Amino acid sequence: MSKGKIYLVGAGPGDAELITLKGYELIRRADVILHDHLIPMELLQLAGADAEIISVGKFASQHTMSQDQINALLIEKAADARIVVRLKGGDPFVFGRGGEEVEACAEAGIDFEVVPGVTSALAAPSYAGIPPTHRDFTPNIAIVTGHRKDKKEIEIPNAGTIVFLMGVANIQKIIDSLLKAGWPPQTKIAAVENGTRYNQRVITGTLENFVRTVQDANLGTPAIFIVGKVVGLHEKLNWYGRKPRVLVLGTHPEKYRHLGAIVHRPMVKCVGLEDYSNLDQVLKRLDTFDWLTFTSANGARFFFERLKRNGLDTRALSAMKVAAIGKTTARRLTAFGILADLIPDKESSAGLLEEFSVLEMRDKNVLLPQAEGASRELPEGLAALGAAVKEVPVYMTIEIEPADVDFEHIDKILFTSGSTARAFVKKFGQAPPHVKAYCLGLPTQAAARKYGIDAEIVPQQDNQEAREIE
Numbered sequence: 001m002s003k004g005k006i007y008l009v010g011a012g013p014g015d016a017e018l019i020t021l022k023g024y025e026l027i028r029r030a031d032v033i034l035h036d037h038l039i040p041m042e043l044l045q046l047a048g049a050d051a052e053i054i055s056v057g058k059f060a061s062q063h064t065m066s067q068d069q070i071n072a073l074l075i076e077k078a079a080d081a082r083i084v085v086r087l088k089g090g091d092p093f094v095f096g097r098g099g100e101e102v103e104a105c106a107e108a109g110i111d112f113e114v115v116p117g118v119t120s121a122l123a124a125p126s127y128a129g130i131p132p133t134h135r136d137f138t139p140n141i142a143i144v145t146g147h148r149k150d151k152k153e154i155e156i157p158n159a160g161t162i163v164f165l166m167g168v169a170n171i172q173k174i175i176d177s178l179l180k181a182g183w184p185p186q187t188k189i190a191a192v193e194n195g196t197r198y199n200q201r202v203i204t205g206t207l208e209n210f211v212r213t214v215q216d217a218n219l220g221t222p223a224i225f226i227v228g229k230v231v232g233l234h235e236k237l238n239w240y241g242r243k244p245r246v247l248v249l250g251t252h253p254e255k256y257r258h259l260g261a262i263v264h265r266p267m268v269k270c271v272g273l274e275d276y277s278n279l280d281q282v283l284k285r286l287d288t289f290d291w292l293t294f295t296s297a298n299g300a301r302f303f304f305e306r307l308k309r310n311g312l313d314t315r316a317l318s319a320m321k322v323a324a325i326g327k328t329t330a331r332r333l334t335a336f337g338i339l340a341d342l343i344p345d346k347e348s349s350a351g352l353l354e355e356f357s358v359l360e361m362r363d364k365n366v367l368l369p370q371a372e373g374a375s376r377e378l379p380e381g382l383a384a385l386g387a388a389v390k391e392v393p394v395y396m397t398i399e400i401e402p403a404d405v406d407f408e409h410i411d412k413i414l415f416t417s418g419s420t421a422r423a424f425v426k427k428f429g430q431a432p433p434h435v436k437a438y439c440l441g442l443p444t445q446a447a448a449r450k451y452g453i454d455a456e457i458v459p460q461q462d463n464q465e466a467r468e469i470e
Helices: 021-029 041-046 067-077 098-107 120-127 168-180 210-216 229-237 253-259 277-283 297-309 327-334 349-357 377-384 418-428 442-450
Strands: 005-010 032-035 052-055 083-088 111-115 141-145 161-165 188-193 201-206 223-227 245-248 261-264 268-271 291-294 321-324 365-371 388-399 412-415 436-439
Touching: 005 021, 005 098, 021 041, 021 083, 021 111, 032 067, 067 083, 067 098, 098 111, 120 161, 120 188, 120 223, 168 210, 168 223, 188 210, 188 229, 201 210, 201 229, 223 229, 245 253, 253 261, 253 412, 268 418, 277 297, 277 388, 291 297, 297 327, 297 365, 297 388, 321 327, 321 349, 349 377, 365 377, 377 388, 388 418, 412 418, 418 442, 436 442
Parallel strands: 005 083, 005 111, 032 052, 032 083, 141 161, 245 261, 245 412, 291 321, 291 365, 365 388, 412 436
Antiparallel strands: 161 223, 188 201, 188 223, 268 388
């Protein structure tokens, strides 16, 4: 047996949050990741900095690598004592040729495990509001490939609901096979394009006219087809289609799920500074400060990393009280052994200032670790209360190239900082007229307006845990 090990991991159908917990952990631990084209690309951000990431994706009629080449590469990468993750869309054993890959591993004496994934055959109907089984319609379901090896005939099983995968190019052949098998021309059928992704489309019709319907709609790949009476429930149960699509350009997208279906396209990245001499000098006199105030989880992370590099730990903060701008930052502080003394109900600079205004702040020394070029609202507000504020940069934000985004499927944009507004205009110009723009707070709104963006503040009822400065 080789010392390395291969994990065949199902990445799910497209929504990155549908990855299994075991798959999530393996991606983070992997030394090598070989991935398909249709995996949620956000999952690759979980990989370690030293992980080798290789695309072996297959498009319709176009292969980056042949199956034999993929098998050989898997075996080659597992030759050393390394964790190799073969990341496949959906479930590895549902028309994913996973069986062939682990056969090759077994024949080569490579240790392997299979981690099931959520298959699009079940997830796409669910996100389209079409339950594949239902007591009032059908007790069974069949999953069929629409692309047979050696152009064999498509076999139609006896089931109340049939889901076809990989069949876009063969839709005429699929429908001909259904009609030949005795399915009535009026049978309901749906196509789900980009199932579970933000740009999901659901196209419905009947067997007698569906080829023309999908041609008129310019149906693309990937897509699945669902045939049966359950398709009639789509309009009633279309829960995902009713959610607004919200483009989030900053970090921590999980904080904004309450706003709708999140489309995370980070345009800025938090990185350390090249020169920490200013912070290092401040760390030598921490006992001179009364308050340590964090305006973001990122600020906390970079501050405590530098504290440790200076040979210090939380005991150096014993003379100070600690404030956190919100719950997310406070939770990050607990990871460093700190329980915040002050957390405002309003998770914003204004909320912090309201809390500080009822305290005696005159002549209090406040240390404010934050991003380079951060908003002036908090330090100026504290100075107005009579405090002596020491601002010290602990990190900076840099612009990064975002993944593609189709604005036709975007309803709202959320700007989480002035830097995201600047990066957006630089990359995309102004948003299309149908897209509503929002900002987390007044400083971000002011910055957005400088770049010609007419944005509203996120309504408070929609902003319970998402008002921190990034």
